Amino acid sequence: MPADLPLDQILEGDCIELLASLPAESVDLIFADPPYNLQLQNELRRPDNSLVDAVNAHWDRFTSFSEYDAFTRAWLSACRRVLKPEGTLWVIGSYHNIYRVGAILQDLDFWILNDVVWIKSNPMPNFRGVRFTNAHETLLWAQKERGARYTFNHQTMRSINDDLQMRSDWYLPLCVGRERLRSNGVKLHPTQKPAALLYRILAASTRPGDVVLDPFFGTGTTGEAAIRLGRHWIGIEKEPVYIEAARKRLSCVHPDSDGISSSEKPDLRQRIRLPFGTLLEYGYLHPGDILYLGPDSAIQAVITPQGKLAVDGLIGSIHKVASQLQDRQANGWTDWYYYDASDHQRHPIDKLRQQILSSQETESDE
Amino acid sequence: MPADLPLDQILEGDCIELLASLPAESVDLIFADPPYNLQLQNELRRPDNSLVDAVNAHWDRFTSFSEYDAFTRAWLSACRRVLKPEGTLWVIGSYHNIYRVGAILQDLDFWILNDVVWIKSNPMPNFRGVRFTNAHETLLWAQKERGARYTFNHQTMRSINDDLQMRSDWYLPLCVGRERLRSNGVKLHPTQKPAALLYRILAASTRPGDVVLDPFFGTGTTGEAAIRLGRHWIGIEKEPVYIEAARKRLSCVHPDSDGISSSEKPDLRQRIRLPFGTLLEYGYLHPGDILYLGPDSAIQAVITPQGKLAVDGLIGSIHKVASQLQDRQANGWTDWYYYDASDHQRHPIDKLRQQILSSQETESDE
DNA sequence: TGGGATCTTGAATCCGCTT
DNA sequence: TAAGCGGATTCAAGATCCC
The missing domain is CATH 3.10.390 (SAND domain)
Structure with missing residues (x-):
């Protein structure tokens, strides 16, 4: 591990610039939750006429697909440079952006290992009844170099899935309730991801002591999962509000004393369990x-x-x-x-x- | 409806050429199940050393992404021409090809309405345990022109989903058993889609009498759903073996006397307005x-x-x-x-x- | 304090005909 | 063509309120 790798800290600034300052081939895993390029034209109201608090952050405004593509190519290329040859990359997105991301990722010679669908138990309905409820998001898991050895903890996945192979469909609720970071009752980040999602991703595709990098760190969900699982983390974020919230959040997180991290071999007792x-x-x-x-x-x-x-x-x-x-x-x-x-x-x-x-x-x- | 539209028949030959011979803006819906560009490098064996009968047909061989992209652009453009302005298009694929298809589709100015994941209740496991079980395929639903009126039978979808909105995650078993077309016990088509999948697609996004076109007709699952639902169909296919099987299959299909087609609740939006x-x-x-x-x-x-x-x-x-x-x-x-x-x-x-x-x-x- | 009713909210490309 | 307006449209969870 390069001595100049800034472990377990948040780097403040633009991820494309900061990634260029990190040593090449030094990171084991990258998880990226980039802007989705949502393009809602007008305000949206529920049937009771209340207004939906939609994503309208300045960081999610792009004027065209080509501008979004250029941005995507830039950060994916920068990520590719810092990734070890045997490293892998996760990206999450919705239909607004994931087809752009997936195609560019393949063009950059990443090799897709799986696509995984995060199926939400409690998505927002389609209030107008004009389309299907948008009830899932897509995760892409790709390796830097086709054919390289990569980490996949098959037995760990089995053990947390009632001893069945983990499939490409994951059922997890949205990040709501106490888990959702708020300030004066207002959500701090419009798209905070559930901790369980990051926990599963890191448990599946990293080993203890690995270095996990998140170029769009937000409020630090990736860092929380890394700490709990005994992995190193590097977060890149440019919004001071999110950085402050993440620092505060991560100062209270400790490695799990039990759970997946310490029992990477399946427990024989669990083998008997089987969901209906x-x-x-x-x-x-x-x-x-x-x-x-x-x-x-x-x-x-x-x-x-x-x-x-x-x-x-x-x-x-x-x-x-x-x-x-x-x-x-x-x-x-x-x-x-x-x-x-x-x-x-x-x-x-x-x-x-x-x-x-x-x-x-x-x-x-x- | 143009008089020269060849309704309810299979056109034999290459879909790009044949689509060019059809009148422009004449079709209400297109469902496409294009070659997936699956490329297993070596033969795949189960743990008991038996050989997996993977897709390895000559029509599914492309040497590069750019070749696949050119093919995709060609057939998508040809489809776009024959589609009515208010028409919509469905494409199904896996992670091998769907990100290419999705990006090209957006580049051609199709406007994505939903992506839908078909989650398989009985997928093939990942025998070697080196990835997640690939348990889903992705469907893209897009309209020809952003903002155009399109058909979505919301009430029909609701009624077949326990009076809840239909979501973007669909749970359907693979096409197996008696439904799977076989010849001397050997499956006739490597990727025959379940009839229930096409039935839901057509029930959701077409009206009785609409014209449904399938440029990769295969063994005719799209035709079967169209007949059962009282829609016209046009199939394009170039493999004589599949054409023969589809003709034989479709000769026995009749419109449903009951089921979704007759229990379609009138969509309140589509009924005649009546002033107070x-x-x-x-x-x-x-x-x-x-x-x-x-x-x-x-x-x-x-x-x-x-x-x-x-x-x-x-x-x-x-x-x-x-x-x-x-x-x-x-x-x-x-x-x-x-x-x-x-x-x-x-x-x-x-x-x-x-x-x-x-x-x-x-x-x-x- | 318990439980039932009501309120709030979540990455969303969310109406359509007539004038 | 843009504005006006008729009238159709939501699911699951957690939080809060109320009796």
Whole structure:
């Protein structure tokens, strides 16, 4: 590691200039959350006529695609220089910018390893009903040089995904509530990312002690994840307000004493756990199917596309719904039954879980 | 509709040439599933050493991004020419090609309306555990001209999504089992799309009788959805094997007698506008009658002979008066109530409008 | 203090016909 | 063509209020 690498600090200024001042091939991972080039023409109002507080920051104003492209090429090239040959890069964006970014990234000889979709559990609806709800953002994960060795902690990802391979669709809520940084009740940054997103990214693609750089540091979510996971970080940001907020925030963050960072090998106990939704993924059950609360009970519930159960107005996990209906702590796996057309009988859904678990044991790659 | 438009048939040959022979601005919707530019360097084997039957067709081989870009620009431009000004275009792809396609599409002045992610319930795992399971593909939905009116059947989408807005994340299984076309047990087309995907696309963004064109028709999934939904279709394909399979397949498809197509809720935006004065013309209400601002409110207004409402010095449309009295954006149809002497209750005046609208529908429906 | 009702808000390219 | 205006349009969570 070069001695002149400014570790664990925020560099104040323009990222393209500051990146040029850093030593080449010195960084293991880059996470970038660049301006999205949103182009809302007019104000937007909800059906109750209240005004939506849209992104309208000066740093997100570009006059044309070509201006945005030039900006994108500049910061991506600067990032490429400081990245180690075996390093990788993440970029997040929406449909407004991600196709520009993706194409330029490929033109600069980055090699895409995955695209990942962050699916929001609570996106803002489309108030006018004129398009589909914009419920996801896209992450690109690319390596600097095609064919180079890169870090991917497969077992760590498995262990935080109920021992299934982590897929390219990630379900995470927006950054709201206590996690969202505010000043006098006003959100500090219009697009603060959830900590869980950065935590997963760093846990997946870095090793302890690695250097993680974020050229659009904002309020420092990347730094927080790095500290918690025992990685070094470098943040670049030019807005003094964000820098101050990030410094204050990061002064209170400490490495996790347990969790992913200290248990990078999967815990054998966790191998038994399997989310109900997996039965849908495997096609054993389908959204819309009916489950019964017991072998003879008339009480029914419908499976939702999200892998929950719905009865009347009640929606929740198999365990929660079973508990509420029976007014006691319940185990959904043994309480809910499905109808098997082949033998005309009801069986507990736990039977399906056992089938998947046993098939995974034999498929296991260890 | 141009008389020389070859409806409901497959055109045999190269799509760029054949598109040039079609009349300009004649097609309502284009769905394109272009070659993905997949380039597995070596054969891919599962953990049990069996060989994965990857896409390796000759039509999916490009030697460079620039060659793929030129091809993409050519077919997208040709599509743009035949599309009506208010027409829209869908393209599906994976991370190998969708960023090229998206950027070129924007460069050609298509205007992106949404990107949609098709999330596969049963994707192929990443056998070696070196990346995230590639569990989704990306769809781009764009209009030919920014700001033009386009078709989006919001109410239809709502009704097939439990009365919630349809989001940009779609959960559909891969095309497998009986749906997958096979010849002697071998899959006929390496990337046959599920019928449910095309069905949703056409149900969302076309109207009955519209012309849907697919420049990479393959085995005709787009044609099947079009027939089932009562839309015209044009398929372009150059592989004789696929053409033969599509012809055979489509000869057995018939319009749905039920399902989405017949349960399409009328989009309120698209129905005929009916002025408040019509209620007076029909004799449902009379000048001088009293309306009430809610089921219990004491606030009253008088109907003027001009079909306006008057309260104190205030005179205006049902909407304007309701908005001013309540100090918010209001819909007069649902806010104003009339007194029905037959049941001694107040009802929204929208009830009267519905009666007229339904009587008009039964008159015009043959 | 508990729970139900109401209010607030989040990276959003967000109306369309008539005059 | 730009302005006017009729009238259609929202989901999930967390925070706050109220009884």
